[in-house]
Amino acid sequence: MRNWFAKNKEDKLAQKCSRCKQAKKLIFYANNFGVVRGLCSQCRKEIGDKEELFPI
Numbered sequence: 348m349r350n351w352f353a354k355n356k357e358d359k360l361a362q363k364c365s366r367c368k369q370a371k372k373l374i375f376y377a378n379n380f381g382v383v384r385g386l387c388s389q390c391r392k393e394i395g396d397k398e399e400l401f402p403i
Contacts, residue, residue, distance in 0.1 A: 366390040376400035 361370040365384040373385035378400055386394070394400070 364390055366394075375403045377403055 362373050362385060363370050364373060364387040366386060367390050369387065371387040371389075373387055374391065375383055375385050376391070377383045378398060383403065384400075386400075391400070
């Protein structure tokens with residue numbers, strides 16, 4: 348859902364990260380069990396090789 352009161356285009360397109368809950372640009376990943384999560388680049392780096400994620 349769009350934020351109609353956002354000041355700029357980046358704020359309108361931002362969504363909350365599944366891990367840190369901050370509004371950022373996300374990339375969506377699925378794990379081996381089929382669970383889809385939207386992660387920001389910082390959270391994806393923190394997860395690293397602990398969990399195998401496949402980009403959608």
